[in-house]
Amino acid sequence: MSSRFRTSTTHPRRGLVVSAVVAALVMLVTGCTSAVGLQRSGTESVLQQGEDVPTGGTARIGVGADLIPATFLSLGNNPTNGGVSANVFDTLVQYPHGSLEPEPRLATSWQLSDDGRRLELALRDDVRFHNGKEFTSRDVEFTLRTYTDPSWNAQFRRTAAAITAFDTSDPHRIVLTLSQPTGNIFDLLAVAPILDGDTVDGLKEGRVFNGTGPFTFFSWQPKVSLSLARNPDYWGDPPHLDGVTFAVVSDDQALVTKLRTGQIDAAYDLPSLDAELAVSRGGFRSHVLEGAESDQYIGINVSAPPLNDLRVRQAIAYAIDRDRILTDVYRGKGYASSLPWPRTSPAYDEQTANTYGRDEERARALVAEIGDVPTIPLNYPADRTSRIIAEIIQANLRDVGIDVDLIPTDAAQMTSLLVAGQFPGLWVTQHGFAQMTPSTLAVAAFPFNAVKNASNFLDPEYQAHAVAAWQQQDPTSPAAIDAYRALNADLLESLFLVEIGVVQTEVVVSTDLGGFDWSRTNDPRFDSTYLLRT
Amino acid sequence: MVTYLARRLPSAVLVLFLASLLIFAILRLVPGSPEETLAGADASPEQLAAVRADLGLDRPLVAQYLSWLGSLFRFDLGKSYIVGGSIGDLIAYGAQNTVVLAASALLIAVVYALVVSTASVIFRNRLLDAVVTVNNSIAAALPIFITGTLLVLVFGILWPILPSGGTPPDGFLTRPDIAAQYLILPAITLAIPAGAALTRFLVEALHTELRQPYVVTAQSIGVSRRRIVLAHALPNALPSVLTVLGLTVGGLLGGAVLVESIFVWPGLGLLTEEAINSRDYPLVQVLLVLSVAVFVVLQLLTDVAHAWLDPRIRLGGQA
Numbered sequence: 001m002s003s004r005f006r007t008s009t010t011h012p013r014r015g016l017v018v019s020a021v022v023a024a025l026v027m028l029v030t031g032c033t034s035a036v037g038l039q040r041s042g043t044e045s046v047l048q049q050g051e052d053v054p055t056g057g058t059a060r061i062g063v064g065a066d067l068i069p070a071t072f073l074s075l076g077n078n079p080t081n082g083g084v085s086a087n088v089f090d091t092l093v094q095y096p097h098g099s100l101e102p103e104p105r106l107a108t109s110w111q112l113s114d115d116g117r118r119l120e121l122a123l124r125d126d127v128r129f130h131n132g133k134e135f136t137s138r139d140v141e142f143t144l145r146t147y148t149d150p151s152w153n154a155q156f157r158r159t160a161a162a163i164t165a166f167d168t169s170d171p172h173r174i175v176l177t178l179s180q181p182t183g184n185i186f187d188l189l190a191v192a193p194i195l196d197g198d199t200v201d202g203l204k205e206g207r208v209f210n211g212t213g214p215f216t217f218f219s220w221q222p223k224v225s226l227s228l229a230r231n232p233d234y235w236g237d238p239p240h241l242d243g244v245t246f247a248v249v250s251d252d253q254a255l256v257t258k259l260r261t262g263q264i265d266a267a268y269d270l271p272s273l274d275a276e277l278a279v280s281r282g283g284f285r286s287h288v289l290e291g292a293e294s295d296q297y298i299g300i301n302v303s304a305p306p307l308n309d310l311r312v313r314q315a316i317a318y319a320i321d322r323d324r325i326l327t328d329v330y331r332g333k334g335y336a337s338s339l340p341w342p343r344t345s346p347a348y349d350e351q352t353a354n355t356y357g358r359d360e361e362r363a364r365a366l367v368a369e370i371g372d373v374p375t376i377p378l379n380y381p382a383d384r385t386s387r388i389i390a391e392i393i394q395a396n397l398r399d400v401g402i403d404v405d406l407i408p409t410d411a412a413q414m415t416s417l418l419v420a421g422q423f424p425g426l427w428v429t430q431h432g433f434a435q436m437t438p439s440t441l442a443v444a445a446f447p448f449n450a451v452k453n454a455s456n457f458l459d460p461e462y463q464a465h466a467v468a469a470w471q472q473q474d475p476t477s478p479a480a481i482d483a484y485r486a487l488n489a490d491l492l493e494s495l496f497l498v499e500i501g502v503v504q505t506e507v508v509v510s511t512d513l514g515g516f517d518w519s520r521t522n523d524p525r526f527d528s529t530y531l532l533r534t
Numbered sequence: 535m536v537t538y539l540a541r542r543l544p545s546a547v548l549v550l551f552l553a554s555l556l557i558f559a560i561l562r563l564v565p566g567s568p569e570e571t572l573a574g575a576d577a578s579p580e581q582l583a584a585v586r587a588d589l590g591l592d593r594p595l596v597a598q599y600l601s602w603l604g605s606l607f608r609f610d611l612g613k614s615y616i617v618g619g620s621i622g623d624l625i626a627y628g629a630q631n632t633v634v635l636a637a638s639a640l641l642i643a644v645v646y647a648l649v650v651s652t653a654s655v656i657f658r659n660r661l662l663d664a665v666v667t668v669n670n671s672i673a674a675a676l677p678i679f680i681t682g683t684l685l686v687l688v689f690g691i692l693w694p695i696l697p698s699g700g701t702p703p704d705g706f707l708t709r710p711d712i713a714a715q716y717l718i719l720p721a722i723t724l725a726i727p728a729g730a731a732l733t734r735f736l737v738e739a740l741h742t743e744l745r746q747p748y749v750v751t752a753q754s755i756g757v758s759r760r761r762i763v764l765a766h767a768l769p770n771a772l773p774s775v776l777t778v779l780g781l782t783v784g785g786l787l788g789g790a791v792l793v794e795s796i797f798v799w800p801g802l803g804l805l806t807e808e809a810i811n812s813r814d815y816p817l818v819q820v821l822l823v824l825s826v827a828v829f830v831v832l833q834l835l836t837d838v839a840h841a842w843l844d845p846r847i848r849l850g851g852q853a
Contacts, residue, residue: 153577413566
């Protein structure tokens with residue numbers, strides 16, 4: 001009888017099949033090339049004394065954010081935007097790390113008139129854009145006019161708007177006519193990447209990046225990576241690297257892992273503790289970006305009770321343990337200060353920089369004077385570093401009798417509240433621009449803008465002092481220093497924001513990478529960078 | 535079958551339409567906007583207004599919605615506000631990576647479930663049963679972000695034999711051996727909870743089948759347990775697991791967001807998360823509508839598969 005159930009239990013070919021599968025798997029595994037090995041391929045070497053800097057290789061830089069073409073002229077702590085701007089494009093001048101004395105770049109020399117209203121710049125005559133087009137004074141005019149276009153969101157719009165006329169009759173010379181002496185005009189010239197008017201629409205759409213810089217824009221896979229290639233026709237010294245690749249890694253831990261496993265050669269924006277561990281245990285090197293400092297601060301909406309009471313703001317300023325934040329969170333990469341200026345700034349004042357050191361007794365006395373202080377909301381960016389800072393601030397304020405509610409806020413909402421000036425109370429975040437010419441802070445950085453700021457602080461005297469500082473032709477003259485002192489007095493007396501301290505940006509790099517450089521605005525520069533890995 | 539499908543389509547279309555409306559509306563209610571993200575914290579009101587106009591966000595909401603809907607019908611997905619590039623290109627690249635990851639995870643989960651559940655049922659070893667049960671419980675309970683991080687720590691850092699993240703630099707097809715090494719850790723991470731769920735259901739389904747009269751008959755005439763399970767019980771148990779499989783696929787796509795973040799795998803999950811964070815309205819809208827569409831299609835396919843397997847369903851319950 002036939003049965004649908006086979007009763008035979010012997011399967012002579014089963015053993016052969018199993019053996020064949022196992023053998024195939026073993027061959028597959030042993031025959032594979034190691035992906036980890038490929039990531040770390042190359043023999044490391046050490047640069048010997050007197051040895052020529054090696055040429056070749058592609059540096060891989062881990063960054064937390066992708067390129068955002070529409071914000072290309074906006075300075076906002078995006079190392080990818082900054083990396084493209086600083087390497088694919090050139091500026092007219094550049095600042096060295098420790099000084100605000102401009103150095104030549106596309107502009108070879110300049111002359112400012114005695115009244116500060118006429119600036120003449122001589123331009124290089126041997127520069128071409130990557131598409132072969134010759135660089136002329138018309139391109140400078142186009143770039144500076146573009147800065148006044150509101151759709152580009154350039155912080156230096158007001159400075160650019162002070163230029164009322166351009167003389168481009170000579171293709172290698174440009175004369176700028178200014179409506180007033182403008183103390184931070186060289187800040188604009190040091191940050192503005194010279195654009196090609198014919199391709200700028202493509203730039204905004206992320207299609208074309210046509211500059212004059214040491215690297216050309218090679219490829220871009222959005223959200224993944226962006227590659228630059230050496231420009232063989234660069235007007236200056238050719239770069240040592242064949243190229244640079246920015247790897248977008250939005251997660252901090254993943255960035256650390258990529259660095260430790262050799263998938264990248266440098267990591268930007270690592271939390272300070274992770275950076276410290278990478279250096280102390282991972283054998284990596286730390287570059288503190290001197291001259292590109294930022295500031296950690298507590299913003300205050302002075303129109304929101306009880307913060308409209310100056311005594312509350314003073315109590316907050318006295319209560320904060322700045323040293324603890326800078327030590328615990330930033331691992332000593334920074335210093336406490338009541339003023340926004342780094343020590344290298346002409347506006348830095350040793351005598352008043354520590355006006356608001358931690359003084360719990362004084363803070364409690366102020367709170368006692370006020371009486372019952374209602375709970376104050378504190379918004380902070382929803383990242384690990386900001387959360388820890390917010391918690392320290394909450395504890396410090398609780399110690400002096402001020403209760404604070406912590407509100408984690410995502411980046412888009414933080415921006416929205418900042419722009420609208422609608423924070424319900426306090427907020428913590430960082431600001432830049434204090435490392436530039438001091439007057440830039442009050443005319444370009446929104447937290448400090450005298451005309452409109454996130455704190456809703458409007459004071460005619462502050463506005464007058466901001467304008468006076470801005471109109472100082474020589475930003476390091478005694479008159480300028482006096483103007484900055486007046487600004488400092490306004491900041492310390494009004495306390496529409498409370499500075500915690502100056503924070504030094506740190507980039508962790510592998511020992512393979514040498515010659516790492518950066519601009520004043522924290523942008524990575526690779527024209528002198530080299531790879532020791534062959 | 536075609537009639538059955540035609541009956542189901544209108545409701546699917548309605549779901550998609552309502553989802554598009556809801557997604558459009560909710561995005562506008564969330565604090566923060568793309569013009570503020572692009573303009574930055576230092577923007578003046580004039581700059582904000584200029585950016586808003588540039589993006590077309592100064593038009594009435596109804597006009598924006600209808601314009602977007604119209605472009606979808608023309609298969610024009612639009613451009614990303616933040617990246618500037620074509621949304622179609624972004625999604626195609628992300629989808630490729632997510633499909634590869636999810637398919638690999640599904641394969642691992644299904645193979646694991648088949649092997650473990652049949653072994654457990656065939657060998658009837660209490661120790662084996664206990665190990666499988668505990669293993670599945672842990673696998674189901676442990677969050678993906680913990681298993682993923684642990685796998686990276688062990689195999690990417692402490693014993694670096696596999697890449698800790700990223701996609702194969704030359705694509706998936708040029709060097710399959712390299713591609714497989716990049717896939718192993720994220721696929722296993724994603725597969726673990728799915729495999730545990732599938733195993734549990736398949737074991738139950740097999741035990742149910744083994745209580746059927748035909749099994750008793752087979753045993754009585756001396757058919758081996760292995761043959762009964764593999765040749766008869768398993769094929770009969772599979773349809774009931776099909777529904778779970780559909781849900782598993784949905785869970786894999788949802789879990790991919792975390793896995794993509796941990797392993798820096800540039801798929802749709804990571805793309806969606808970043809688009810939401812930057813309020814990239816056109817990209818978020820398309821991605822979320824696409825997610826709904828995938829679920830609707832999966833549901834439809836599951837229902838069709840059930841109807842094919844059980845004619846009573848497609849005949850409307852007639853005997």
